[in-house]
Amino acid sequence: MKHNYGYFLMIFFMIVLTACKKTVDLEPLPENKILEYKVSNLKDTVMYASINQLNNTITVYVPVFYGLSLIDPEIKLSQGATLTEVPMPVGIYEQDKKYTVKAADGSTKTYTLKIIVMNPVKLIASWPATYIVNGEMISYPVNSTSFSGNFNAFGTGLLQIDLIHKKTGKLIKVNDAEVVWRPGAVDQTAFFTPGPTIDTGVYQMNLKYYDQVVTMKEPLHIVHRQPDLLMPSKNVKQGESISFPAFQSVFLGLKSVKVKLNDAVSYDLPILGFTPLEMTLKVPDDFPVGVYDYTASFTFEFENWKPVSKLGSLTVSAK
Structure with missing residues (x-):
C-alpha cells in the first residue's frame, strides 16, 4: 500500500513540474485605438469625449451655453497608430462621423462620433409683434428679418432654418442666421436675410436648434417693396x-x-x-x-x- 502511495505521489510531482514548464502566450492586443478625444475650440477650458471601446463610439456632450456650431478635436491614438484621414472640425449637427484608426500591424478599428447637446429648457421662439400683419410675419428680400427665443447662447451657425413655400412646396435652407444677446433681456434675438432671388409668397418656417425643432406660429410672408438704389458719386x-x-x-x-x-x-x-x-x-x-x-x-x-x-x-x- 505504501509502495502504491509513493508511486502516485511521484506521478503527481511529475505532472506539476511539467505544467510549470509549459507557458501559453496571449495574443497581443491590437494597437488601433482612440485613447482620448478632446474638444479644443473652447475658450479657457477643454472638454473630453466619452469613448466606448466595446461598441466603438465617441460621445461628446455639449452644454448649450457654450454656443458651439462646430467642434475641433484633438485625438490621441495608441502608440504607432495613425488615422486614415486628417481630423477636421465637425459641425454640431453632423452625426455618425467616422474615424478609422490603423495600427502598425495593419489592423484597423472604426469609431462613430455622437454629438449630444444638453439643452435644459424647451425651445420657444416668436416674431416681433410689430411686424405681424393679418396673422403673418412680413419680410422683404435682402432685408434683415429677426425673431427672438430662449437660445441661451449666441453666435452664427447655431440655428438651421427651413422655409417651405406653402403654394409650391419649394424648400429653402438658411444656415447663416446669427444669434445675439439683447442687454437686459431674458431671451436672445436671431437675424437672417432672405436672398435677392427668393420667391415671394407665404412660407412655413421650421426652426432647428440643436436637438429641438419648432414651427413658428405665424407664417413668413415675403413680399417685394418699391425698388430703390444708392447713388454714389x-x-x-x-x-x-x-x-x-x-x-x-x-x-x-x-x-x-x-x-x-x-x-x-x-x-x-x-x-x-x-x-x-x-x-x-x-x-x-x-x-x-x-x-x-x-x-x-x-x-x-x-x-x-x-x-x-x-x-x-x-x-x-x-x-
Whole structure:
C-alpha cells in the first residue's frame, strides 16, 4: 500500500513540474485605438469625449451655453497608430462621423462620433409683434428679418432654418442666421436675410436648434417693396458704363433711365443689363462733359412700380 502511495505521489510531482514548464502566450492586443478625444475650440477650458471601446463610439456632450456650431478635436491614438484621414472640425449637427484608426500591424478599428447637446429648457421662439400683419410675419428680400427665443447662447451657425413655400412646396435652407444677446433681456434675438432671388409668397418656417425643432406660429410672408438704389458719386468718360447698386430692395423690371443736367436737356442712359442687386448703364458718346455736383437729376422707371427720382454727383470727361 505504501509502495502504491509513493508511486502516485511521484506521478503527481511529475505532472506539476511539467505544467510549470509549459507557458501559453496571449495574443497581443491590437494597437488601433482612440485613447482620448478632446474638444479644443473652447475658450479657457477643454472638454473630453466619452469613448466606448466595446461598441466603438465617441460621445461628446455639449452644454448649450457654450454656443458651439462646430467642434475641433484633438485625438490621441495608441502608440504607432495613425488615422486614415486628417481630423477636421465637425459641425454640431453632423452625426455618425467616422474615424478609422490603423495600427502598425495593419489592423484597423472604426469609431462613430455622437454629438449630444444638453439643452435644459424647451425651445420657444416668436416674431416681433410689430411686424405681424393679418396673422403673418412680413419680410422683404435682402432685408434683415429677426425673431427672438430662449437660445441661451449666441453666435452664427447655431440655428438651421427651413422655409417651405406653402403654394409650391419649394424648400429653402438658411444656415447663416446669427444669434445675439439683447442687454437686459431674458431671451436672445436671431437675424437672417432672405436672398435677392427668393420667391415671394407665404412660407412655413421650421426652426432647428440643436436637438429641438419648432414651427413658428405665424407664417413668413415675403413680399417685394418699391425698388430703390444708392447713388454714389460717379466719374466716367463719354461712352463708358456706370453701375448703381440696389438699396434695401431688388431691381424689378427696369425699363429706362434718364438724367437731366442743370434742369436742361434730358439724356437717356441705355440699360446694358441689370440683376436684382445692380444695374449697368451706358453714358452716351455725346453726353456733355462737366462736373454735376448733385445737380444731375436721375429718373428710373420700373414695370408696375412708380418712378424713382434721385439727385446724383456725376463727373463726365471726354473719351
